[in-house]
Amino acid sequence: MIIFDVQLQEWVTKSAKNHEFVSSDKGIPASAYFLIGSFCSDGDIHVAYASKCPVHTSALEENAPEKAKMLEDEWMSDHAERLLRMLPGGIHVVGIAWFSDKKTFLERKPHIHKTLGRIQKMNNQITTANVDESISDNMITVFFETPSTTPVGAIIDVTNRGNDSAQKVQFQKLEWISLVTNASARIVHNVPIEPGRPTDFYSDLVVATKNFVNNLFQCEFTLLDGEIRDEKEPLIKDIKKNKKTTIEAQLFLNPLYNREPGAIDEIASNVHEVLFDIEVRAAVPIRSTVKDAIRAIKHHLVRNVFARVELHYESMEVVEEEKSSKTGITVHQLPRPATTVLYTHPAILINDFLFEADNVEDAQKNFDDMMDLQTSIEHVDEGWERALTPEEMEAVRTPIEDLHFVDYDGSNDSWCTTKHFSSLSP
Structure with missing residues (x-):
């Protein structure tokens, strides 16, 4: 129906x-x-x-x-x-x-x-x-x-x-409920370069995060309000008595997912380090099952990251940071979120993504143009994240501690060795 x-x-x-x-x-x-x-x-x-x-x-x-x-x-x-x-x-x-x-x-x-x-x-x-x-x-x-x-x-x-x-x-009359958590991760992955194919930022990021995303969806452990629940259970057991508007979640990854015993050194020529620390605010109908609630949280995390990657990639036609001549490192700062609630259903938080020069007025205009929300500027929140300072950007350009740069005879490219890992903090 x-x-x-x-x-x-x-x-x-x-x-x-x-x-x-x-x-x-x-x-x-x-x-x-x-x-x-x-x-x-x-x-x-x-x-x-x-x-x-x-x-x-x-x-x-x-x-x-x-x-x-x-x-x-x-x-x-x-x-x-x-x-x-x-x-x-x-x-x-x-x-x-x-x-x-x-x-x-x-x-x-x-x-x-x-x-x-x-x-x-x-x-x-x-x-x-x-x-x-x-x-x-x-x-x-x-x-x-x-x-x-x-x-x-x-x-x-x-x-x-x-x-x-x-x-x-x-x-x-329909009702949705909020699912909230925080997710931070550091993903380091070497994306092999195919001969004759130029590197592509978006495609490389998809490859670099593939193991992380697979692990995220395959790991069965998630706490909802501090409990492990049967995925077939209704999320809210007694809807008539329910007073909750929000459920807190904790996500976990399998630390041994797709990993060989011990650390393996590899020669790497196209290393990507992906760092994020984001707030997750998913929403599901109040009659959802536990399984669908957990999927929604994971969907939010992936969509939130990849939406920013897509927007950044599209903007690179205009502006792209040059590689550091010393290390060969390019830093990409993804756009930050600004949010407002869907006024008819406050559990549903709508996102816009702002580049460094954008402000809350830009988000307000986008909400109006895209969804006709006509929200007031007081109801737009851009305080979730901030752009990095010049000093922080310079620190990010510093080579990763795990990477050991070595001379490669016959080429001007930078090469290094790295140990692959990723982690997710609840």
């Missing part, structure tokens, strides 16, 4: 009217919204919020061509990816709401399904690094044949040629 939060009834009415206006005034054939929510433990899909997919600015110009007014799958996918980066673990883009006449919907249906397939792949990539099981192979469409506000729901199996099946849509 598809369940919309009851507060979205007003949004449906408003969105249907808005589409009627842009359709008659600008000739826009359809309006699309990304549905933000959770894939629930019982198979239902809960929707907490809807974020409008903008049309291209050229579509609003006078005498705009019909093609410019269409929402193409690539355009929608790009905007969905930007949204995914902002969402906490346990919260996903679960589908698309579509407002138009029936003819337009049927014509655009293949493009909508293609978009959903892309969103599902992007979600798995950024949230699990494609090393854990798929978050969900099902996505949803909810069609509103304007001016009607009656929802027509469907479940789309994106792995099976986009086959869809009708699904009932209801409006109910």
Whole structure:
């Protein structure tokens, strides 16, 4: 079943009217919204919020061509990816709401399904690094044949040629609960250089963190409020008596994961040291199982790190720090978070990521542009982390203690030996 939060009834009415206006005034054939929510433990899909997919600015110009007014799958996918980066673990883009006449919907249906397939792949990539099981192979469409506000729901199996099946849509009061922890890690890994292939920052980071991410998802030990729980149990045993709004978690890694006995020295020419210390604020529906709650925490950690890596990699087309001539070390400082709560569901914390020159006003604008949150600046928190000082950056450029640089005859490259390890502090 598809369940919309009851507060979205007003949004449906408003969105249907808005589409009627842009359709008659600008000739826009359809309006699309990304549905933000959770894939629930019982198979239902809960929707907490809807974020409008903008049309291209050229579509609003006078005498705009019909093609410019269409929402193409690539355009929608790009905007969905930007949204995914902002969402906490346990919260996903679960589908698309579509407002138009029936003819337009049927014509655009293949493009909508293609978009959903892309969103599902992007979600798995950024949230699990494609090393854990798929978050969900099902996505949803909810069609509103304007001016009607009656929802027509469907479940789309994106792995099976986009086959869809009708699904009932209801409006109910929904509730999410926060899952909080802190995670810090130092990962050191040599990424072998393939002959003839230039090194790529993003691809190298994926390889460098692969063992860590695998270990994270495969380790079964997690404490919830200080207890080890059966993963099949409901997260909240008695919902009617529940007064909790937050559950504290402690994550663990297997210290012997994928490790040979003893330390092994290796010659390394492309060493990556990944350091982070971040706050985790995931959210799940209150009727979730322990298993899904733990997955949401791990999803948050991976998505939070990889969202920053993607943003930083995209920005490197403009600015990239030069390597130190002495050590060959390049330092990449990833963007820091700024957050605000989803005002209808305070357990859901939305993230934006700021570069060194950005400030809280930039985050406020991004929340408004991407999700129409219209949050006040007092409700935007950028105090989670800070940019490194010049002195700290210089300290980071100092070669890692574990690395022993040696001369390599016949090459100007720096070489070293390192012992591989990673750790996660609860």
